[in-house]
Amino acid sequence: MFLFKIVFKILSFLLLLALVFPLYAVGKTWWSAENSVKAFDFASNTFNIEKNKSDVIIVLGAAQLDGRPGPVLRSRLQAALKTYQSGLAPAIITVGDGAPGDRTTEAATGKRWLISKGVPSSRILAISQGVDTYSSTLAYAAAMKARKMKTAIIVTDPYHCLRASTMASDQKISTTCSPTFSGFTNLDNSTFRYLVREAGAYLAYITLGRRGIFISEDTFNSLTLQGITLSKAVSLATVKEVEFR
Secondary structure: OHHHHHHHHHHHHHHHHHHHHHHHHHHHHHHHHHHHHHHOOOOOOOOOHHHHOOOEEEEOOOOEEOOEEOHHHHHHHHHHHHHHHOOOOOOEEEEOOOOOOOOOOHHHHHHHHHHHOOOOHHHEEEEOOOOOHHHHHHHHHHHHHHOOOOEEEEEEOHHHHHHHHHHHHHOOOEEEEEEOOOOOOOOOOOOHHHHHHHHHHHHHHHHOHHHOOOOOHHHHHHHHHOOOOHHHHHHOOOOOOOOOO
């Protein structure tokens, strides 16, 4: 009877953790997105340019279509352009490799788009590396450190801000996040499934990724589509390169 009580308490505790951790991740991802949107409300009378200035703006990659930004990348580039034009940083880094068979990269596509909008080429560094958030973070962090840059404004989707900023912090880069304000991944148009996906990706990174264990994007997306809980997604982790975008 005594042994049964101990086992029951242990199982109850594990069940509680399985419920609390996913809810924590969802809540923190949502809160980070909301606060990023408020912090970078350029139209607000309380927006302080000097307070938000950084060494560089980072545009995280997303799909490009034969040299043309896809919808997600275009939204990020538009937000980066607005951030740059507001005088928050003197330079922009575009980052991201291409898919197998592509004739160009996400970084190069982003740079060309920004140049077409009037940003001087000398103010843009295209880093054609990174097939996911983690490898992209390693690539731009190395470039920043080589140039003695310490602070950055990451431009990405609102629900992606938390994970992207956490990875940057782990590389000793101090960041804020300027979220997209247009497209289907901005805060008004993002789906609950996207929130769950990003919360799961964040949870997977802080629990496993920091220890060198990564869940592939395809694996996680499949689990999310089937309605499997975030905690189970983490428990089914496979040792693969991160592919979360």
